[in-house]
Amino acid sequence: MSNHDGSIIAARTDETQEAPAAVIVLAAGAGTRMKSRTPKILHPIGGLSMIGHALGAARGVQPRELAVVVRHERDRVAEHVTQLDTTAVLVDQDDVPGTGRAVQVALEALDARSGQLTGTVVVTYGDVPLLTPETLRELVAVHQGDGNAVTVLTALLEDPTGYGRIQRHDDGTVVAIVEHKDASPEQRAIREVNSGIYAFDAAVLRDALTRVDTANAQGEMYLTDVLAIARTAGGRVAAVVLADRWQVEGANDRVQLAALGAELNRRIVERWMLAGVSVVDPASTWIDTTVVLDEDVTLLPGTALHGRTVVARDAVVGPDTSLTDVVIGEGAHVVRTHGSGARIGAGASVGPFTYLRPGTVLGEEGKIGAFYETKNVTIGRGSKLSHLGYAGDAEIGEYTNIGCGNITANYDGVNKHRTVIGSHVRTSSNTVFVAPVSVGDGAYTGAGAVVRKDVPAGALALSVAPQRNIADWVAGKRPGTAAATAAADAGTDTGTTQTPTGTTSSTTTEESTNA
Numbered sequence: 001m002s003n004h005d006g007s008i009i010a011a012r013t014d015e016t017q018e019a020p021a022a023v024i025v026l027a028a029g030a031g032t033r034m035k036s037r038t039p040k041i042l043h044p045i046g047g048l049s050m051i052g053h054a055l056g057a058a059r060g061v062q063p064r065e066l067a068v069v070v071r072h073e074r075d076r077v078a079e080h081v082t083q084l085d086t087t088a089v090l091v092d093q094d095d096v097p098g099t100g101r102a103v104q105v106a107l108e109a110l111d112a113r114s115g116q117l118t119g120t121v122v123v124t125y126g127d128v129p130l131l132t133p134e135t136l137r138e139l140v141a142v143h144q145g146d147g148n149a150v151t152v153l154t155a156l157l158e159d160p161t162g163y164g165r166i167q168r169h170d171d172g173t174v175v176a177i178v179e180h181k182d183a184s185p186e187q188r189a190i191r192e193v194n195s196g197i198y199a200f201d202a203a204v205l206r207d208a209l210t211r212v213d214t215a216n217a218q219g220e221m222y223l224t225d226v227l228a229i230a231r232t233a234g235g236r237v238a239a240v241v242l243a244d245r246w247q248v249e250g251a252n253d254r255v256q257l258a259a260l261g262a263e264l265n266r267r268i269v270e271r272w273m274l275a276g277v278s279v280v281d282p283a284s285t286w287i288d289t290t291v292v293l294d295e296d297v298t299l300l301p302g303t304a305l306h307g308r309t310v311v312a313r314d315a316v317v318g319p320d321t322s323l324t325d326v327v328i329g330e331g332a333h334v335v336r337t338h339g340s341g342a343r344i345g346a347g348a349s350v351g352p353f354t355y356l357r358p359g360t361v362l363g364e365e366g367k368i369g370a371f372y373e374t375k376n377v378t379i380g381r382g383s384k385l386s387h388l389g390y391a392g393d394a395e396i397g398e399y400t401n402i403g404c405g406n407i408t409a410n411y412d413g414v415n416k417h418r419t420v421i422g423s424h425v426r427t428s429s430n431t432v433f434v435a436p437v438s439v440g441d442g443a444y445t446g447a448g449a450v451v452r453k454d455v456p457a458g459a460l461a462l463s464v465a466p467q468r469n470i471a472d473w474v475a476g477k478r479p480g481t482a483a484a485t486a487a488a489d490a491g492t493d494t495g496t497t498q499t500p501t502g503t504t505s506s507t508t509t510e511e512s513t514n515a
Contacts (some may be wrong), residue, residue, distance in 0.1 A: 017141050021065065021119035021202055023058040024106045027051055027081075027126030028071035028093040033253040039073040041126040042080055043257055046264045047288025047306055050251065051077070053129035055085050060133020061122065061140055065113070067106040068126070069093050089113065098220030099123075099196070104209040107202075117202040120144060123223065124197045127250040130264055131197070135247055142240050143199035149235025150204065150227050152177070153197040155245040163193035164224055166239055174237040177224035181217045192241070194224065195248035204230050264289075280318075294330075312346070326356070329364065342374075345381070363398070377408075380423060392416075393435065397423030403445075405430040422457065 031040025041051040048056070051068075058066055066085065070077045071093040078090050091109045093102045103123055110117055120140055124131065135153070143151035152174060154166050160180075165187050167175045177194045178187045208229040212221050231237045242248060251257040268289060269282045276295035279285050286304040287293075297311045300318030307325040311317060314331045321337045328334060329346035337351040341358030344350060347365045354368055359376035362368055366379050369386040377391045380398035385391055389402065393410040395418065396402070406427055408419040417435035421427075425439055428447040433439070440457030448463060455461045474484050 020063040020122050021117040023063040023122040025068045028069050030072040045129050045261045047290045050129045051126040054126045057131045057133050061136045069102045069106050099223040100212045100221030121200045121202045131247045148238045149230040150237045151199040152239050153195045154239045160193045165190040166192040174239050176228040394419040396421045400425040403427045403429045408433045410435045
């Protein structure tokens with residue numbers, strides 16, 4: 001409800017409250033202070049564009065219609081809005097400048113769709129990403145409950161420079177809003193400012209906009225003029241003071257965008273901690289609004305979770321880990337890893353210094369270890385890719401151990417090919433699988449093997465070449481070097497030797513497989 005000065009003192013729970021006839025989101029501005037080729041409202045914050053946050057808040061009041069007014073970079077903005085909300089009505093602002101004209105063209109477009117709107121019309125902006133649906137619902141509740149012609153959302157700022165000032169009557173109702181550039185020194189001393197977010201009676205708004213002119217310092221149709229016009233016509237104009245000023249803060253440059261991003265992230269992290277997530281260092285932890293976490297998840301310092309990342313109970317992520325659209329199973333550990341589009345099974349471990357590319361699926365109790373890169377690979381339960389390797393376009397069965405330095409050579413310069421490795425396979429260090437190739441269940445490879453042909457189940461794949469030792473090569477080819485001096489000091493002539501054909505050294509036996 002609202003008291004005599006319009007402040008919010010409790011959430012209104014009137015079950016008879018009607019949904020707004022429409023929400024109009026103003027998104028036509030150029031945002032030149034952002035100094036960017038990207039339209040201001042498309043800049044991301046907390047995993048969504050600023051306009052994405054605005055649309056979410058707007059849809060939260062369940063309006064019958066949702067309109068977005070566009071102009072600057074019209075096609076890019078329109079495409080993005082349509083991707084986020086396929087039923088939003090896109091309205092083009094014409095050459096007449098000002099928020100009043102933007103709302104007028106939106107109202108005309110909505111009236112043309114389904115007849116003249118009746119009821120409440122909410123106006124908000126595409127660059128207020130912290131505004132919540134709850135705040136808009138409260139604004140609508142106060143507006144309808146008090147029978148207002150216009151209700152404006154306001155905030156009290158220590159430094160109100162640049163904002164329109166709220167002029168009140170002795171009874172607490174709003175007399176007018178004076179833009180900063182048009183304000184007198186006395187008016188500029190007022191700390192209560194206009195957020196630019198309103199609830200209007202549709203009929204009052206429609207009529208008042210026909211009376212708004214451009215006789216002001218900016219030569220624009222000010223939406224704020226509607227308030228004075230409505231009051232003169234006998235309508236009640238009130239204000240709802242929002243204690244949380246961040247919800248009405250916009251981002252006009254990158255400094256403000258960063259400040260909003262930090263505040264949004266602080267709120268997200270705090271919300272997850274209160275929901276049972278342990279965050280060791282909130283200041284270095286970043287979580288997008290779209291991330292989902294279970295109770296008893298632990299996030300270590302330097303962790304950033306983006307997109308549709310989901311982390312299950314008892315999983316530990318970090319430190320120094322950045323994940324986008326990654327699903328992590330219960331009890332898994334992910335350490336110093338960069339990943340996207342991957343799935344990590346329950347009880348599995350990843351890292352440190354691991355790069356998970358899209359299509360990586362690690363089974364339960366599996367492992368992808370240090371300095372490993374994976375892409376488009378399915379790894380079965382309990383299998384391990386421990387260190388220093390690459391697995392791409394591959395399928396690996398259960399309880400297989402891939403040795404150190406193994407590589408699936410999946411690209412022939414034109415096409416990608418798959419490697420299929422069965423279950424309970426043991427591969428030795430520095431094995432290269434030249435795809436397309438398959439390795440049967442229970443097979444082994446020798447150290448340094450280059451596997452070009454399919455390996456049957458239970459077989460040992462070797463690439464054996466005779467070893468030659470050329471005596472005194474260093475003395476002859478590198479005289480005067482430290483190596484030559486060391487060799488001379490050793491006084492050993494090893495002679496020329498060659499490993500007999502058909503014999504195998506210990507490096508090709510089972511013991512050479514790398515755990």
